[in-house]
Amino acid sequence: MWDYTDKVLELFYNPKNQGAIEEADESGVKVATGEVGSIACGDALRLHLKVEVASDKILDARFQTFGCTSAIASSSALTEMIKGLTLDEALNVSNKDIADYLGGLPEAKMHCSVMGQEALEAAIYNYRGIPLTAHDDDDEGALICSCFGISESKIRRVILENNLTDAEQVTNYVKAGGGCGSCLANIDDIIKDVQQQAATPAIDNYSVKVATDIATAKQSQRPLTNVQKIALIQKVLDEEVRPVLIADGGDVELYDVDGDRVKVLLQGACGSCSSSTATLKIAIEARLQDRVSKNLIVEAVEP
Amino acid sequence: MKPNEKLHPTFRRTPYRLHTSYYWYYLKILALVSSQLEPMQNNCIYLDNNATTKVDPEVVEAMLPYLTEYYGNPSSMHTFGGQLAKAVKIAREQLAALLGADESEIVYTSCGTEGDNAAIRAALLAQPDKRHIITTQVEHPAVLNVCKQLETQGYSVTYLSVNRQGQLDLNELEASLTGNTALVTTMYANNETGVVFPIEQIGLRAKEYGALFHVDAVQAVGKIPLNMKNSTVDMLTLSGHKIHAPKGIGALYVRRGVRFRPFLIGGHQERGRRAGTENVPGIIALGKAAELELLHLEEATKRESRLRDRLEKTLLATIPDCEVNGDITQRLPNTTNIGFKYIEGEAILLSLNKYGICASSGSACTSGSLEPSHVLRAMGLPYTTLHGSIRFSLCRYTTEAEIDRVIAVMPEIVERLRALSPFKNDEAGWLQAQEQTLAHR
Ligand code: FES
Numbered sequence A: 001m002w003d004y005t006d007k008v009l010e011l012f013y014n015p016k017n018q019g020a021i022e023e024a025d026e027s028g029v030k031v032a033t034g035e036v037g038s039i040a041c042g043d044a045l046r047l048h049l050k051v052e053v054a055s056d057k058i059l060d061a062r063f064q065t066f067g068c069t070s071a072i073a074s075s076s077a078l079t080e081m082i083k084g085l086t087l088d089e090a091l092n093v094s095n096k097d098i099a100d101y102l103g104g105l106p107e108a109k110m111h112c113s114v115m116g117q118e119a120l121e122a123a124i125y126n127y128r129g130i131p132l133t134a135h136d137d138d139d140e141g142a143l144i145c146s147c148f149g150i151s152e153s154k155i156r157r158v159i160l161e162n163n164l165t166d167a168e169q170v171t172n173y174v175k176a177g178g179g180c181g182s183c184l185a186n187i188d189d190i191i192k193d194v195q196q197q198a199a200t201p202a203i204d205n206y207s208v209k210v211a212t213d214i215a216t217a218k219q220s221q222r223p224l225t226n227v228q229k230i231a232l233i234q235k236v237l238d239e240e241v242r243p244v245l246i247a248d249g250g251d252v253e254l255y256d257v258d259g260d261r262v263k264v265l266l267q268g269a270c271g272s273c274s275s276s277t278a279t280l281k282i283a284i285e286a287r288l289q290d291r292v293s294k295n296l297i298v299e300a301v302e303p
Numbered sequence B: 001m002k003p004n005e006k007l008h009p010t011f012r013r014t015p016y017r018l019h020t021s022y023y024w025y026y027l028k029i030l031a032l033v034s035s036q037l038e039p040m041q042n043n044c045i046y047l048d049n050n051a052t053t054k055v056d057p058e059v060v061e062a063m064l065p066y067l068t069e070y071y072g073n074p075s076s077m078h079t080f081g082g083q084l085a086k087a088v089k090i091a092r093e094q095l096a097a098l099l100g101a102d103e104s105e106i107v108y109t110s111c112g113t114e115g116d117n118a119a120i121r122a123a124l125l126a127q128p129d130k131r132h133i134i135t136t137q138v139e140h141p142a143v144l145n146v147c148k149q150l151e152t153q154g155y156s157v158t159y160l161s162v163n164r165q166g167q168l169d170l171n172e173l174e175a176s177l178t179g180n181t182a183l184v185t186t187m188y189a190n191n192e193t194g195v196v197f198p199i200e201q202i203g204l205r206a207k208e209y210g211a212l213f214h215v216d217a218v219q220a221v222g223k224i225p226l227n228m229k230n231s232t233v234d235m236l237t238l239s240g241h242k243i244h245a246p247k248g249i250g251a252l253y254v255r256r257g258v259r260f261r262p263f264l265i266g267g268h269q270e271r272g273r274r275a276g277t278e279n280v281p282g283i284i285a286l287g288k289a290a291e292l293e294l295l296h297l298e299e300a301t302k303r304e305s306r307l308r309d310r311l312e313k314t315l316l317a318t319i320p321d322c323e324v325n326g327d328i329t330q331r332l333p334n335t336t337n338i339g340f341k342y343i344e345g346e347a348i349l350l351s352l353n354k355y356g357i358c359a360s361s362g363s364a365c366t367s368g369s370l371e372p373s374h375v376l377r378a379m380g381l382p383y384t385t386l387h388g389s390i391r392f393s394l395c396r397y398t399t400e401a402e403i404d405r406v407i408a409v410m411p412e413i414v415e416r417l418r419a420l421s422p423f424k425n426d427e428a429g430w431l432q433a434q435e436q437t438l439a440h441r
Helices: A006-013 A069-082 A087-091 A095-101 A107-128 A132-136 A152-162 A167-174 A184-199 A205-219 A226-247 A276-291 B020-036 B057-066 B079-099 B112-126 B141-151 B170-176 B199-208 B280-318 B345-354 B374-378 B400-420 B430-440
Strands: A029-038 A043-052 A057-066 A143-145 A250-258 A261-268 A297-300 B106-109 B132-136 B156-160 B181-187 B212-216 B235-239 B250-254 B322-324 B335-340 B389-393
Touching: A006 A069, A006 B345, A029 A107, A043 A069, A043 A107, A057 A069, A057 A087, A069 A095, A069 A107, A069 B345, A087 A107, A095 A107, A095 A152, A107 A167, A143 A152, A143 A184, A152 A167, A152 A184, A152 A226, A167 A184, A226 A250, A226 A261, A226 A276, A261 A276, A276 A297, B057 B280, B079 B106, B079 B280, B106 B112, B106 B280, B112 B141, B112 B181, B112 B212, B112 B235, B112 B250, B132 B141, B141 B156, B141 B181, B156 B170, B170 B199, B181 B199, B199 B212, B280 B322, B280 B335, B280 B400, B345 B389, B345 B400
Parallel strands: A261 A297, B132 B156, B132 B181, B181 B212, B212 B235
Antiparallel strands: A029 A043, A043 A057, A250 A261, B106 B250, B235 B250, B322 B335, B335 B389
């Protein structure tokens, strides 16, 4: 028997805001819906938001949940928490906030709160017309857990946001690893990787030196030396490009610089992702042209 | 005899008097621990008898003296301990009678898991050159996980499939048997669905290929009549706490003549087949429980199946979109497993709990694992039913009024949860899309 708080039980037995919101022809008001989870996994949530278009405010929120006690309580809590918030404010609600509102959830049930936060995002992204995959990459990132269909990007995100330190916690938060268990070793690797990245300070002494070199070069109007150019490219990649890619489950590594051709290795979700050319051009090339030199061309090399 | 009287004075000193301050701490700790325990729910409607059963008061009464005055070791040479051997022998006969076996064919164990482990290992050790095992996909973890471990040690294992009714295909068994098969190990009755396997027919086929046959009968003992006399079963596992004895005692039936290598090695207890000082109170309790099971078997079976059928039929009639999981002709008399579509098992259980009703579910959310029941999955149930499956298991104490209560509250519980569900009334939408993609996996 799970040890539920009184708040969880209260919202389970007497849930607030259950049901759907029908699209009515009210002017200035729109309904947004977000769906997450699946019947295969045993958890699913459909969240409905009634949004005042002019102010971006959530006027009403309702839910329909397929799931256990804590899934129902988490969904109900979420709807209570976001009523009256603007969409931007609501986006700041984390799974931790939901769990806190409930006075805590058993560790093994934390995935219910994660589902709540994801449904909220899905609804808001739907409303704003942003394709969810562009943000979350759940379908595109490398699939780590095939039992529950969980991607690397989702795992990375939950590790970062909740400071998770072992695979069992990851299982509790997103279910990955809770089936056959064959993905647990990969999850361990991702945790190690995330921890390592967190431990590396963003700007180390080396990059400070590079920055001063480049500044002096620019002052004296001298063209960058080869070494300076490579160092600058590396710095822009490390500080501006990689964090964005890593958050989406990908990564990039500088392979070589040959004149104005910058050769990179795309990794993780970026390597396998169908929009990798777009990543290359928009995220990497444009940034490097802007920061280093107009003439740069970025190419991916096969790993 | 008053035990302390004849003992040497050293042994008569109580530890309490020697260490009064420790005793005080002991009481303190005891008070602390008990203050943290929640008050027990005593008058619950207990329909989870396949998980465990209440200890019969007569069983408690029978075992009690062996926890207090008769605390000796039956292996001792003195009368104080030695006299217990007689009581153990009587208990052994009582249990053997329930199985239609000989007293010498009983090996006491600590639980069903130990029995299963011991039987499988013994069968393999006795036939070192055979490296193949046959079992089923729906076994208890006490068998499944042993087999999985054996696979890492060079054994090959065939996991027989089951059909939508949870039944085996004997042709598949036949096709899997070879001269290399050391052991066929299957359950007698499934703990989740109550489905009963055709044990004798399985055994006949195993014998044709010279394989040993072990049966995990933890759920079957006391619920269906057994007779090991003319049976094809070589070894059979049972567990005390499923038949109104306490937890911590079980037994393995080992047919006379079957070569048996012990799992627990040490002293000569149980004719060298299971070392370790006998759990005398447990053994006495199991003996008494077996005697009572045999006494009540016929009439209890009839009563339980009548109540079970009424429960099942009424729920199916009053609640739309639900179905019975498992073969309803070859089934234990006390078990029903019903899938309530579009809702999730834990939510049903917690709602039942509010009315003091204890049942069980095949949903992953009630267990430590996140995957739903391997048994229901092996049967190929659709996900719509799988997650909302509830098992009601009865015993001879179950009353008409209790069943009425469940019948009364279930429709409302299901309706309430379905009102919350995004899948109900959504056959054309999200759910259908999901079932379709799942079918393509
Ligand atoms: S692949 Fe992750 S649990 Fe099976």
